[in-house]
Amino acid sequence: MDKKGLLIVISGPSGAGKGTVVKEIIKNNDDFSLSVSATTRKPRNYEIDGEHYFFKSRMEFEDLIKEGKMLEYACFCSEYYGTPVDYVLNKLEEGKNVILEIEVQGALQVKEKYPDAVLIFLTPDNIYELKDRLIKRGSETEEKINMRTERAKEEILLVDKYDYIVINRVVKTAACDIVKIVQSEKNKAFRNLSIKETFLRNKGGEF
């Protein structure tokens, strides 16, 4: 079997519980690693460069874009956020399954640049549950919550572009489903065609 890691993109509507599910996966699986994003926004007090984000100047970030070194990026509130490709590729080479937890638009950018990526859409059962969760978070105005649920209605229409759908009812189960998906993807025939040669190799490793 191929020893390289897989690139896993987890996205879905805001309030789906992406962050919690990803933390659960990382906590229990040494072979999974969360990607570190780059941003031009200023670091907060507790944030460490290279751990929470790679903090970049606007010029540095735009150079990375021009050189094709961002796997995906977007601009929110006039700050850039994105995924540096070198960081991800190094982790994959080390054999880590790298998780990107990103927005739907970014997810589709990744699949275009790196078709081997596995796209997982994480969502609650329905929009009413999504809204309940956003209300329970208690961190946002009603207006912002309505904006997010409206966006969710558009995002759900893009599930066709994803490889898998995971319904997040129970965090542990959703995390487990995602780990199983990654393990099964490693058994995909197209990732293991070297068996055609190794099958005929003798015990000493030679033909």
Add this chain to the structure above:
Amino acid sequence: MDKKGLLIVISGPSGAGKGTVVKEIIKNNDDFSLSVSATTRKPRNYEIDGEHYFFKSRMEFEDLIKEGKMLEYACFCSEYYGTPVDYVLNKLEEGKNVILEIEVQGALQVKEKYPDAVLIFLTPDNIYELKDRLIKRGSETEEKINMRTERAKEEILLVDKYDYIVINRVVKTAACDIVKIVQSEKNKAFRNLSIKETFLRNKGGEF
């Protein structure tokens, strides 16, 4: 999620351990069921019709072929063996994942007729191990063992046509890998596109 079962085809070289792995899966998973083949050969003393095989006359079998009611079939030693499509479809409707444990040629016939089938190639690491296993079985002549390993060399070249490859080193692990593959396949986006409607349905189940 779709409640229907999946059709799982497990094939691979003779001596790969298909029978043992399949038994292990069925023993531990109520939602999996082994398909019952039809044959024209005479039942042995202990064999029960509908349990070990569906025993058919040559004319009955050929009628089933003509009516397109065999998912796959082959002729060995002038007796027919095959998979009756109605039996399989009924089990799938009941929500069972139906396992077909069949030869490579039959597997490819199934994929052609029923593209939703999941094809899994089960194999030992290499041909030397395969030969060791056939020798340890102690039930076959050296000539027959050589014939089987020669055929395995041809079969391995067809792995491209399969969806997954599972290496059978430890029976329990291989069985577990297959169960994970089936569970993950159920999360495939294309099997769950109804989420686009159910996501917007209200709590009472109506729009």
